Amino acid sequence: MATPASVKRSQSPTKPPLFNRQFYRWWKVRMRDYLMDEDIEVWNVICEGPSVPTMEVKDGEVTRVIVKTRQQYNDADKRLVEKNHKARKLLMCGISMNEYDLISYCELAKEIWDLLRTTYEGTEEIKKSKLDLVTTQFESFTIKEGESIHEMHTRFSTITNKLMFLEEPVPVCKQVSKILEILPRSWTNEFVIGDETRDLK
Template sequence: MDGKHNKYPMFKGDNYSWWKHRMEHYVKSTDYECWVIIQKGPLAITVTDSDGNNVVKSEDSYVEVDYRKVEKNSKAIGEQDINRISGCTSTKEIWDTLNLAYEGTSQVKKHRIDLLMQQYEIFNMIKDESINFISSRFSSIVNELKGQGREF
């Protein structure tokens, strides 16, 4: 099935690690150049001046290919967390803002991994818990750890 017909993963304010992973794969599969822009920042449309220097091209002199590149700078912006990201000027800035808001600083990430590892290590079945529920709880812990970069 063509990945371009799949609906993008909506972020609803929880399970950020899952959403981040899914969004990364979604964007890469639909438009890899857009993913590069999210990671490195907006494409600057430049032209070489008479001195051989690259300078930002005037919007008045854009051609069709320039407009397509500029469109990619806005392509991955979604509707969620509008207040948090409304001041952002690029998809990279949005991505970084959401990462900081939901994953925190490196110290917060380390603390979160420590807590998840503790849950993983002491994991056990709760009385009268179904196999489906225990499996779901365990998968949730493992997926959160994977989302934080901890592989097993």
């Protein structure tokens, strides 16, 4: 099986990992690490939004804070504003043409990051609903009548993989306990006999 282009490219320490509508969670973690290594202030801009240069203006006895125009930027202001452009550029370099239409109108790097996260992970409410549903599936997991060990294991792995994708991985010891809890005695004997010559860990 050929290695996806995004996987190959992410091995390069000089290029951002490429996202092409697959393996979003995998890309997100590697992109975060790449951005933090590139410039920690860039990562802050993506998480918190860009810094907006402001200044105080006195109007009689009242002092107001207003946003500076570009002509009023000093060197420090320019460096802060440039961080958003750098963050946006790095994100754009890590996104394939397939995703361009989705994020092309975003002016801020934070908008790009948040839009991708919402599109591929859902809102926090949606993620919680998914997590509740899959957790219930894990807790109520049982063997179907006439189901083979292989079929049961495939269904069980699908559920645990979903939990891992939702960032709630199930410890291996808990998975084993769940399986042993629901196995019929005849299956338990077969499982133990089959593993007598293997390291149970």
